[in-house]
Amino acid sequence: MAMTKVFFSDLKSGRCSAVVEARLLRFWEARNVKRGGELMWADLLLVDVNGTIMQASISSNRLPRYQEQLIAGTMFSISGFDVARCAQNFRLTDSSLHIRFSETTSFKELSDPVSPLPTEAFRFRNQSELHGLANTNSHLPDIIGEILGVRSTVTDPPEAKNRVMVTIRLDSDDTVTLSLFDSQAVAFHMQLESMRDDPKVIVATSINPKLVGGRLFLNATSGTHVYFDKQTDAGSARFYQLVARDTGLPSAAPLLRSYAKVEKMTIAELSNFVVTAASQEIDFLCTGKVVRVEAEKGWCYVACSKCSKKLQRSSSALVCGRCDNSHAIGTLRYRVETVISDDSGEGTFVWFDGVMTKLHSLRASEAVQMLGEEGVNPEDSMVPPFITEMEGNTYTFQVRVTAYNFTEHHKTFTITRVDKDHGRLPNDDVDDNG
Numbered sequence: 001m002a003m004t005k006v007f008f009s010d011l012k013s014g015r016c017s018a019v020v021e022a023r024l025l026r027f028w029e030a031r032n033v034k035r036g037g038e039l040m041w042a043d044l045l046l047v048d049v050n051g052t053i054m055q056a057s058i059s060s061n062r063l064p065r066y067q068e069q070l071i072a073g074t075m076f077s078i079s080g081f082d083v084a085r086c087a088q089n090f091r092l093t094d095s096s097l098h099i100r101f102s103e104t105t106s107f108k109e110l111s112d113p114v115s116p117l118p119t120e121a122f123r124f125r126n127q128s129e130l131h132g133l134a135n136t137n138s139h140l141p142d143i144i145g146e147i148l149g150v151r152s153t154v155t156d157p158p159e160a161k162n163r164v165m166v167t168i169r170l171d172s173d174d175t176v177t178l179s180l181f182d183s184q185a186v187a188f189h190m191q192l193e194s195m196r197d198d199p200k201v202i203v204a205t206s207i208n209p210k211l212v213g214g215r216l217f218l219n220a221t222s223g224t225h226v227y228f229d230k231q232t233d234a235g236s237a238r239f240y241q242l243v244a245r246d247t248g249l250p251s252a253a254p255l256l257r258s259y260a261k262v263e264k265m266t267i268a269e270l271s272n273f274v275v276t277a278a279s280q281e282i283d284f285l286c287t288g289k290v291v292r293v294e295a296e297k298g299w300c301y302v303a304c305s306k307c308s309k310k311l312q313r314s315s316s317a318l319v320c321g322r323c324d325n326s327h328a329i330g331t332l333r334y335r336v337e338t339v340i341s342d343d344s345g346e347g348t349f350v351w352f353d354g355v356m357t358k359l360h361s362l363r364a365s366e367a368v369q370m371l372g373e374e375g376v377n378p379e380d381s382m383v384p385p386f387i388t389e390m391e392g393n394t395y396t397f398q399v400r401v402t403a404y405n406f407t408e409h410h411k412t413f414t415i416t417r418v419d420k421d422h423g424r425l426p427n428d429d430v431d432d433n434g
């Protein structure tokens with residue numbers, strides 16, 4: 001008995017007794033990061049003859065039955081599945097429904113050499129639409145744009161935590177940064193390295209748009225697939241537009257910048273990083289101008305000479321809670337909070353003892369002698385002029401992002417190194433992304 005053929009748009013919640021024909025666009029595994037990456041299910045995106053995209057999922061226990069058939073681009077007839085409502089967040093399609101493979105699901109490959117099923121389908125959103133979707137977590141749209149630069153922390157051999165940041169021009173003159181993380185970052189980096197020529201066009205699917213400090217950032221999700229140039233029809237069309245517009249100027253520097261161990265980042269990118277990336281310890285290089293020394297936060301503290309922790313004053317002595325010592329020996333250490341800004345935004349950065357001593361060639365204890373304030377605890381003394389004079393100076397400095405930065409209330413960054421020559425940049429070092 002032949003089953004009724006229906007379209008995705010005909011589906012209703014419940015068991016479906018009809019058959020749909022569709023092409024498998026993409027699929028990926030959903031893993032539980034909190035449970036050591038345990039496989040939960042596979043997500044599939046399918047498109048029918050009307051161009052309607054439908055999400056389908058196969059639970060991990062049923063996956064072995066279908067796994068070998070999962071080849072992107074293949075056409076299937078599907079029947080005996082369940083239809084359920086989608087979660088409201090992170091929607092991958094415009095439909096409010098999705099398909100769940102059940103015990104009875106039949107998933108048969110169609111071998112028509114000629115088929116009216118579309119070969120690809122995307123939900124492209126332009127810059128202003130992405131702005132509107134940002135921070136709503138409602139949809140994970142697709143993007144297409146011109147790829148202008150790539151920065152990567154991927155090393156050889158790849159280490160555990162990785163990130164690739166792709167500068168993309170969508171439809172306006174503004175550029176946006178697309179970030180890919182961990183294994184996706186490594187895959188992207190490897191793919192780029194293996195290509196003979198740098199790609200011009202990027203299509204990235206199921207990305208999550210975020211606004212950080214008013215700027216748009218795009219973050220990859222587990223469903224993100226990346227296609228370059230003519231790998232898609234959409235990309236191909238954009239590719240030829242760009243080629244036609246080519247001015248004949250010599251081509252820009254290679255996209256993938258020689259990846260120093262420590263990557264340069266703007267302050268907005270840094271802020272976005274701690275909001276969106278997994279907690280990790282990583283160093284970045286920033287350049288910015290000190291707009292304010294936070295004088296009310298003080299400039300130094302009395303530290304335990306053994307463990308460097310801040311000491312408490314009792315009536316007659318200094319107490320170290322960490323060393324459990326009620327008569328600790330104190331040494332004075334710098335701790336200076338500054339607000340630093342660049343073109344992209346601003347942030348609060350803390351300069352600790354080592355970096356301040358090196359920058360000013362002066363220990364905190366020597367600075368106190370210099371101030372010569374009688375009868376004042378050093379930590380309560382005025383901020384020395386050489387510190388307030390940092391206001392207005394531009395520095396290139398290394399920032400260490402640690403697990404601490406990924407907690408809700410700790411948005412100060414620690415400066416761990418400042419370049420020689422008081423951090424002022426030699427001119428040939430200021431380039432960024434051409």
Ligand SMILES: [Zn+2]
Nearest residue numbers: 304307320323
């Ligand atoms: Zn101590």
